[in-house]
Amino acid sequence: MLRKNAYYDALTDIGNRRSIDSWLENEVKRCYNSKDVFSIIYFDIDHFKEINDEYGYDVGDHVLKEFTSLVKNHIHPNDLFGR
Numbered sequence: 001m002l003r004k005n006a007y008y009d010a011l012t013d014i015g016n017r018r019s020i021d022s023w024l025e026n027e028v029k030r031c032y033n034s035k036d037v038f039s040i041i042y043f044d045i046d047h048f049k050e051i052n053d054e055y056g057y058d059v060g061d062h063v064l065k066e067f068t069s070l071v072k073n074h075i076h077p078n079d080l081f082g083r
Contacts, residue, residue: 007022023082045063
């Protein structure tokens with residue numbers, strides 16, 4: 001439970017910054033040793049601040065949860081996803 005709280009975002013249940021940093025370090029080492037490659041995709045929700053400002057944080061949280069669900073349903077189970 002403590003590890004999950006330390007490495008996963010409570011709102012979206014995806015990896016947090018600590019997880020992402022660890023994943024990147026591991027992938028860089030893995031690829032260096034195997035001469036393999038990996039990709040990183042960054043998402044930016046346009047005007048997200050305005051959603052929070054106009055509709056409140058509860059709606060902003062709902063948007064983040066829906067976005068997370070959408071992405072999780074379209075990536076490979078072994079892909080890593082965090083915020």
